[in-house]
Amino acid sequence: MQVLNLVTSPDAEFYRLQVRALERQGIDETTLGVPGEQRFTDDGVDDRSVLDYLRYYPQVLRESFDSYDLVHANYGLTAPAAIGQPNLPVVLTLWGTDLMGKYGRLGRLCARRADAVIVMSERMAETLPIDCHVIPHGVDLEQFRPFPQRPAREAIGWRHDASHVLFPYPEQRPVKDYPRAERVVEAARERYGGDIDLQTLYGVPHERMPLYMNAADALLLTSRREGSPNSVKEAMACDLPVVATDVGDVRTRLAGVDGSHVCRADGELVDGLVDVLERGEPSTGREAIAPLGLEQMGERIRAVYESVLDTRAEPQTGAAPTRNPVSSR
Known part of the structure; x- marks a missing residue:
């Protein structure tokens, strides 16, 4: 053909x-x-x-x-x-x-x-x-897979004494709503018992993205609209917990996945982020994303x-x- x-x-x-x-x-x-x-x-x-x-x-x-x-x-x-x-x-x-x-x-x-x-x-x-x-x-399930967090952080230079929340988009794109991500992380800092670093990421070679996924403690998506965001599926393949707005197919993808939250209001995003950071455990996303x-x-x-x-x-x-x-x- x-x-x-x-x-x-x-x-x-x-x-x-x-x-x-x-x-x-x-x-x-x-x-x-x-x-x-x-x-x-x-x-x-x-x-x-x-x-x-x-x-x-x-x-x-x-x-x-x-x-x-x-x-x-x-x-x-x-x-x-x-x-x-x-x-x-x-x-x-x-x-x-x-x-x-x-x-x-x-x-x-x-x-x-x-x-x-x-x-x-x-x-x-x-x-x-x-x-x-x-x-x-x-999703390339061979490239995006779980591996230990500590060596991933050492490879990209993130400190070990903080929780890292990944926002893998440019700050300037209104549809991704970076100001909302900042508000959510700031509110989570007031409730969480440790430091939280919000890590924005754009322009990184795709083959290095699994490093950042495995170095992070959560992926935060605050988009106003999406189709089927690749970052969410790639995070799932790495068993990285996801806290996201209810856009595109995110709710379907994360249905039944432990350690992830789909939210509508800012308060729900804050609650979800604090929950996954306090748990400190990987999600069960890889099993759910395998059919994709x-x-x-x-x-x-x-x-x-x-x-x-x-x-x-x-x-x-x-x-x-x-x-x-x-x-x-």
């Missing part, structure tokens, strides 16, 4: 992991990125110009005449170019901000025209008036591709075929 991947962020680690997982499933792929310099709004939305996307369509159209079986539009802003070419069936993956944020209307409109739609969470699926596949980004390994993700996406191609291969009667989502959650 040969797939043309359209993507705004070809270097994004979770996208590269997806490509490698699908290659192991026997998928040959070509990635076509949006032209122009990539830049983001404060909410993490791709903010390239309309002209960049107008330049993109002729490239996609030209590629669509090659020997591909289908086109996979990764992220909603690539969808107009995908559905605008007449040659290939279209699979559309929506990541979160492209459905819940500034360009959500465009994402919903394009989803109606795709042959199949993949979303990150049931909450995202509920916002769409069509059937779709819920396939969150997978990279191989399982690759198998499920390949199954979506196959369902689209099988539907296209069926004899058509009556009116000419149109693009419609062909399978359910």
